[in-house]
Amino acid sequence: MAATWNDAIAVADEPTASHSNSQLMSFSHKRLALDEMDFFAENKKTNQDDHGDDHQMLHRIEVNVDTSLDLLTKNTGGKRSIKGDGDDERNELAALLAELQDMNAENLRLRELVDQVINDYNTLHLQLIKMMQTQHSHGGEQAIEEKGKKEGKVPRPFLEMGGFGGRDKAFQQSLEGSKNLVELMENKNVQQICTTRDNIVLERNKDNNSKARIMEESTSDQAFQLGWLSNKVPRLNYLMDHVDQPSETMSIIKKARVSVRARSESSMIADGCQWRKYGQKMAKGNPYPRAYYRCTMCTGCPVRKQVQRCGEDRSVLITTYEGQHNHPLPPTAKAMASTTSAAASMLLSGSMPSADGLINPTILESAALSYSHNNMATLSSSAPFPTITLDLTQESATHSSSSHQQKDNLSLLNKFMSVSSFTDSVNAATAAITADPNFTSALVAAITSIIGRSHLNNRDTNNTSGDQ
DNA sequence: CGATTTTGACCAGCGC
């Protein structure tokens, strides 16, 4: 489908095409964008009744193609403006426009679906924790205490330190307001994710039949992801105590970090969040101080970031994010938050489906290698925490370089996207734009190609399995 | 006056 967009542009830029053709393309493009929003807003309503979207889309395509063709005829004074057979060209243009519209509308629908799944998953996640807490307080606690006595260990402090409600009233309120679990489980997509996660937890515990232990690990797992456990209770130690794994793999299970390198003269890149500085330190090997910030958009948000200028190039600002937000984010902050979350989840659980339920370093390394070839992203194994670095400082060279290099860059981006998920990648691209507007052009081309690929993939999938 | 920043102290992990 990428070819479709390129073809459309090629048609507009055809040497014999008049200037009005370019204007037409521009006009059509803008109109498509407006129509997408319009269509999507309407589609959201109609989707609740689960009908009518396909007819609407077809109708809009017809209307837009007619409008575009009328304009084309008008601008060219009724004469042929494109070489070759006029009717064929018109038909081709109409087909391209229709396909482009179809593609954009589908992309938006998919995006909305993904957002919906993520939201539902988060809500379900909270609900599940609440249920775990209830069960835990009724029976699990006793079992764990007994087990702890047997092993001579003190029960894990998670629930003792105030649990969920005691520590975070806002969270408790969000639990109270969350949807009914049964309703959520009726959502096929959510069920799928939930099943996957449960398998992960159960897989890790397959050598141990203790139900209480499974429950304990599961709840602590989630507590950690939400950042309720203090940083002074290292997750690594917890896992070390509870799961028998080789030390090499266990050392990977630490807090994931996402580092973003971007050129900026300001002291911080604008990521849309509110931050409060809580410390500053001189780091070894760098003449510039490292500043520590925590998110202040919601009390108890576990997200932190470190900001430091690169010692070798002071124009480069290195921002390292850690943790996941436990509150809604403004649109301006969603891009970066999604990116760090996506990259972190890729680091910590992206390859979880492996047999041992642990990270498969080969996949991560291959992803990093794909990126490191062009200095776009690297994975650090020497750092105390698994860290993925997104380097946005190379774009200027790429941006101004030959089209060959741009293609190289795009293929690398696509490689990364085949490792990460589609939505994560789009989020990463969005975040890159947020962090550095100069990156826009390159990413627009990249995203265009991705959208096209996605559309093709969807078609392929529908043709083959038809079940996704 | 509340929010934010500054900065020295403190703590934990790690290597020797």
Add this chain to the structure above:
DNA sequence: GCGCTGGTCAAAATCG
């Protein structure tokens, strides 16, 4: 055990 380093805390200072 000791020192180094990274990370966090919390009181004081500053800002709006």
